[in-house]
Amino acid sequence: MNAVGYTAVAGQIVAVTAGAPLLTGWMRQVRARLEGRAGAGVLQPWRDARKLLRKEPITPAGTGPAFRAAPALLVATTVVTAALVPLLSTDTPVSGHADLIVVVSLIALGTLALALAGLDTGTAFGGMGASREMTVAALVEPTILLSVFALSIPAGTTNIPAIVTGAVDEPARLASPAGLLAVAALAVAVLAETGRIPVDNPSTHLELTMIHEAMVLEYAGPDLALVELGAQMRLTLLLGLLSSLFVPWGIATTGSWAALAVALVLLAAKLVLLGAVLAAAEVFWAKVRLFRVPELLAGSFLLALLAVTASYFLTGAS
């Protein structure tokens, strides 16, 4: 059982790290097809990463240790989170530590590292990106923690494996108004955290609209490869977290090899489906103006507050 547990953790890390570029490639491909283009193929992000890793590392003039450490820190926080979140199994050696607040904070730590790197360049773009990213991150935080609150009420804990196991045992929790509202709120928060449309456009290079891309404008070579990998991993991880919380079926709750294999296949299927839906939605949405983003986030905050209230009064009544 222990071996299965360790394998599950390793499997989660490898799945997120290796799968992230594929998921991004897949989303770009879906998008390209919907827009009538041929697309570069699902493997293109892998090819990009290989190319970038072989280039020489570059230090832009005037940048310091924060700039150099940020990409690795971004990837490191995501790797730790990938080990914690029950993507494949709820029964791992680290599942006791998989606290939802810790996971959310670790993701925020990655954001913070990149924002500092953006400021460290001393350019207008870096500062602009950092400033906008931190503003969005600050406004997302209440939504995320209230969703955490709503999810933890029925389970009685903020431990993610316990929440997931509870939902598997008692699927009615997910179909409750509280569950649905929390999904909607958390989904908006995930869009904002990963810098997707309508909050940020990951494929823009029009300076005045950039958030994430402006922050990382100075990166090149292997550093850029890490930054891109980190961003892709975060998307994969957060979509995986969403699917674990709201479509938990298939996640291994016991320590058997067969359940783990099934969980891996189902995780891939869920991510492919979620990625396709997101990519398709992005074709039809436009990015909103930066100063309309707070309205969107305020809306998601309201949903999360409703989720908590609904959860309290519905469980309180029963």
Added chain:
Amino acid sequence: MSLIPAALATATALAGAGALAGCALPYRQRVPVVGVLTAGVGAGGCTAGAAALSGSRWSAAFPGLLPLAGAHVAVDALAGLFMAVAGAVVVAVAVYGIGYAAGHGAHGLGSHSAQAVLPLFALTLVLVPVAASVSTFLALWEVMALASLLLVLAEHRERVSVRQAGIWYAVMTHLGLVLLLAGFALFAAQTGGETFAALRAGAHTVSPAVRGLVFVLVMLAFASKAGAVPLHAWLPRAHPEAPSPVSALMSAAMVNLGIYGLVRTGFDLLGGGPAWWWLGLIAVGGASAVYGILQAAMASDLKRLLAYSTSENIGLVLIGVGASGLFAAYGNRPLAALALAAALLHVVNHAAFKALLFCAAGAVLRATGLRDLDRMGGLRAPMPVTAGLFALGALGAVALPPGNGFVSEWLLLQSLIHGLAVPGVAVAVVLPLSVALIALSAGIAAAVFVKALGVGFFARPRSTQAAAAKEAPRLMLAAMALLGAGCAALALVPGLLGDGLDRAVDAVGLPGSGAVSDGGLKVRLTDVSATLSPLWVAAALTTALALAVGLPRLYGRRRRRVNARLWDCGGGAPTPRMAYTATSFAEPLQRVFDDVLAPEQDVDVTPVRESAYLVERVRFQHRVPDRIEHRLYEPVLRSLAGAGQAARRLAGGSVHLYLGYGFAGLVVLLLILAVGW
């Protein structure tokens, strides 16, 4: 058993010696001698506090020490916690102060008066929690207020703003004292004794209305000392204008005593109260947390930013204390103990990182003469140690792992999230909102400290002073390193504090929850489990970081890093003036919270005399005033001034008239006495 009185007696003796040395010694010997003696005061307090935390108690009465009532002292674990925190901060800051004052000349912090007062201030910080009667407490409290006021005024020759800050502080702290005096006098009159033991014993006989009045009066006084909104107005003035070691002492040790007073009175002396007390406290805490951090986000003065961040953290503590009282009012004592433990742990954590941050800001101020973030920049190159320690403190302040602030904020969130087990609609409405407010303040705090670190220490220097900065002297660095080690220890092994924290919570009559234990952080309640092991998280992060750095190197061809130009859009190398400043960094947040902050903007266009269309000069001014100060304090000040003006008509200058007033007053008083009794 005899460790506590011995340590306290030593601290008192050292403080006396320090005060004498400050008065008598010439400048060269004064600063180091007073510094060492003050550090001794802190060490004494820390020892006594640690002894109390490990379970010893001590109480004594000195009938002759104060007129009428005599002095009563008692040390329990709650007092011990605050003594230990204050003592530890004093030790580090006193050492820091030696280095700081040595460069400043014989004025300011190095002057006779400041050096004489410094050990006394340190002593009162340690001794206020020891007081066990109303008169002893108020006497120590007032000496602390006066000593800190003198220290705030230390640099009055250098800046006019110091005097203004001093006036604000003096007035507000004394209004607080009046409230405190009124509240305690009422309480003592109703219970028939002024020692804390008598108050505790008699609290149940007091009517609920009077208890409520006592709590409100005392809460206002303590909240104002703690810097809670809307009674915070003195804090963002006095903390930045004080010399940096004094700012550190005030922000990391003195404001805590407001929390101490609140916990002592609310839980221990009054023995808890109805829900509305605590709902009010949570409201004050929530307002302080969000408003404080928003103002910090707008501030471009580094020390002002840190001062507002103190308001924020005190707000978080108040939410914890309020939640604890609320849970206790509804009868859920284990949860109440958990919330109080979270609040007290946050007091400890805040003291550690805020002292470090103020010391680092002081090192920058000393090296560059700058407090304005917009003119700093690039300090990480000339001041690497200071920058690193500031980053460590900032990590604690943003409440993200692996910082120390995260541990207590996590505990606070856990207690609030599990608080829904407590019945009552008020709880169901207040707790989610509190969680949201904590989350919002944590989110904005991240932006605030990214701004402070990124704009102040990273990028390139924006002024000649910043470019010419030099690293702080070794003594200051050593003191800051001590505080940094404290932050790291609190962040990684908070379990070391577990037993002491339990005893402190026990001391106010809530059962210790065992919330923080064995190397990790464990919340164990009846049917709730949540575990956090900060050490484990930090180790995992370090391993993952090593992997993320190492693996790509194995794959890529190993090449040396090459330097390159920044991307300049083909327009020539960007100058430091093009970099984002603190003001521009905060602009999006300011726009989002436009309605709350109400920024003021003033554009003044002067055309040349010959033509209205040719512009000679454009003056642009932008200010984000403290709106609460605007709306709440200015009308009061205006009406006071108005009343004063109106009253001038009563004073015509005629002695007969004045004698007549005296006569009339006496007659009215006698009439009241005759009719009323």
